[in-house]
Amino acid sequence: MLDLLAAQKAAEKAARAAGEEIRRHIGNPEQTLEKSSPHDLVTEVDKRCQGIIESILLEAYPKSQLLGEEAVGAGRDAAIQAVKEADSSFLWVVDPIDGTLNFIRGIPFCTVSIGLVYEGKAVLGVIYDPMRDEMFSGIEGQSVTLNGKPVWVSDVDDVFAAVLSSGFPTGDYRGKNAEQIRRFGSHARNVRAMGSAALHLAYVAAGRLDAFWENDLNAWDLLAGAVLVQTAGGRVSDEDGSAYSLSTRHVVATNGKIHEQILADLRID
Ligand code: 2AM
Ligand code: CA
Numbered sequence: 001m002l003d004l005l006a007a008q009k010a011a012e013k014a015a016r017a018a019g020e021e022i023r024r025h026i027g028n029p030e031q032t033l034e035k036s037s038p039h040d041l042v043t044e045v046d047k048r049c050q051g052i053i054e055s056i057l058l059e060a061y062p063k064s065q066l067l068g069e070e071a072v073g074a075g076r077d078a079a080i081q082a083v084k085e086a087d088s089s090f091l092w093v094v095d096p097i098d099g100t101l102n103f104i105r106g107i108p109f110c111t112v113s114i115g116l117v118y119e120g121k122a123v124l125g126v127i128y129d130p131m132r133d134e135m136f137s138g139i140e141g142q143s144v145t146l147n148g149k150p151v152w153v154s155d156v157d158d159v160f161a162a163v164l165s166s167g168f169p170t171g172d173y174r175g176k177n178a179e180q181i182r183r184f185g186s187h188a189r190n191v192r193a194m195g196s197a198a199l200h201l202a203y204v205a206a207g208r209l210d211a212f213w214e215n216d217l218n219a220w221d222l223l224a225g226a227v228l229v230q231t232a233g234g235r236v237s238d239e240d241g242s243a244y245s246l247s248t249r250h251v252v253a254t255n256g257k258i259h260e261q262i263l264a265d266l267r268i269d
Contacts, residue, residue: 002090002118002123004118004123004124004139004142005139007061007116007118007124008124008126008137008139010056010057010060010061011057011092011114011116011124011126011137012126012128012135012137013056014052014053014056014057014112014114015053015112015114015126015127015128015135016128016130016135017052017053017056018049018050018052018053018096018097018112018128018130019112019128019129019130020130021045021048021049021052022045022049022097022103022110022112022130022131023130023131025043025045025103026103026106026108026110026131027103027104027105027106028106029043029044029045029103029104030043030044030045031043031044032104035074035075036074036075036076036170037170037171039101039169039170039171040074040075040170041100041101041104042070042100043097043100043103043104045097045103046069046070046096046097046100046103047070047096049096049097049112050068050069050070050071050094050096052096053066053068053092053094053096053112053114054066054068054094057092057094057114061090063090064090064091064092065086065087065090065091065092066091066092066093066094067082067083067086067091067092067093067094067219067220068092068093068094068095068096068220069094069095069096069218069220070096076216079218079219080247080249082219083219083246083247084247086246088117088119088120088246089118089119089120090116090117090118090119091116091117091118092114092115092116093114093115093116093117093219093220093223093224093246094113094114094115094220095111095112095113095198095218095220095221096112097110097111097112098110098111098112098113098196098197098198098199098220098221099111099194099195099196099198099199101195102194102195102196107195108131108132109129109131109194109195109196109199110129110130110131110195110196110199111127111128111129111130111196111198111199111202112126112127112128112130113125113126113127113198113220113221113223113224113225114126114127114224115220115223115224115225115226115227117223117246121140122140122223122226122227122244122246123139123140123227124138124139124140124224124227125137125138125223125224125225125226125227125228125231126138126224127198127199127201127202127224127225127228129199129202133147134146134147134202135147135148136151136202136205136206136228137228138205138227138228138231138232139227139231140227140230140231141231142231143231143232144205144206144228144231144232146206151205151206151207151232152205152206152207152232152233153204153205153207153210153229153232153233153234153254153255153256154207154208154209154210154255155255155257156210156255156257156258157257157258158258158261159184159187159188159258159261159262159265160187160188160189161189162188162189162210162211162258163188163189163190163191163192163208163209163210164184164188164190164191164192164209164210164211164212164213164262165191165192165193165194165200165203165204165209165211165212165213166180166181166191166193166200166212166213166214167193167194167195167196167197167200167214167217168193169214169215169216169217170216172216173215173216176215176268177214177215179268180213180265180266180268183265183266184265192209197212197214197217197221197222197225197251198221198222198224198225200212200214200225200253201222201224201225201226201228201229201253202225202228204225204229204232204234204253204254204255205225205228205229205231205232205234206232207232207255210254210255210258211252211253211254211255211258211259211262212251212252212253212254213239213250213251213252213253213262213266214250214251215239215249215250216249216250217248217249217250217251218249219246219247222244222248222251223246225253226244226248226251226253229253229254230244233255233256234253234254234255234256235253235254235255235256235259236248236251236252236253237251237252237253237259237263238250238251238252239251239252239263239266239267241263252266
């Protein structure tokens with residue numbers, strides 16, 4: 001039986017260590033490369049942060065494995081294949097910098113996202129915002145804390161009063177996303193897009209946002225945040241309403257109360 005509290009401590013330690021590197025280099029990232037498209041970037045710091053996280057977690061848990069963005073080839077197909085091939089018996093799912101474009105441009109919305117799948121189940125999520133020193137952390141079935149204090153999803157029960165959030169990952173889905181935002185324009189309180197899926201998910205878990213959706217995300221953008229939202233009392237699903245899994249890409253995460261309304265409004269046939 002895995003000691004989840006100890007695993008959570010190790011994940012938080014790894015997230016803080018990578019966060020230190022992010023704080024040191026934000027806005028000044030050394031070399032920047034394009035990955036799958038001009039919208040998809042990586043820096044030396046992303047790779048270094050993944051190395052830092054990997055060495056802490058694999059040293060503490062030699063039998064675990066790590067699925068990290070920077071060890072997977074560029075593009076959607078490689079990401080889907082990596083999830084298919086991953087051994088989910090004891091798997092860390094890691095995005096060393098979520099919000100790389102923000103990191104490059106010095107916009108202070110980037111996070112470290114570390115989730116854990118144990119015996120096939122998503123059990124632990126840690127999302128660290130190094131710029132505000134905010135640690136969102138949760139164990140499935142227990143609680144979510146923000147810097148040690150318990151947090152919950154909001155109780156907003158109508159889209160009219162809701163603050164929604166979304167993101168624009170790559171060229172392929174921008175038209176669809178624009179149409180979805182247009183639909184909410186007339187009735188949601190407002191929409192935010194901060195450029196880090198993990199940050200949005202952490203904010204849904206903490207009740208700062210009421211919902212988040214995005215098209216075509218990868219497993220490492222979502223896993224830790226999905227654990228946090230579900231544990232804080234919210235709901236995470238695919239856009240078709242099916243339950244969240246490691247292979248979910250079109251994600252909808254809400255406080256639960258407005259989930260069906262959001263699913264209906266997002267539907268584009
Ligand atoms: P990243 O910064 O780790 O790349 C922004 O809308 C969100 O989309 C971020 O979480 C960002 O993660 C993610 N993202 C950026 N490029 C992507 C891509 N090619 N495929 C999937 N997600 C991507
Ligand atoms: Ca990343």
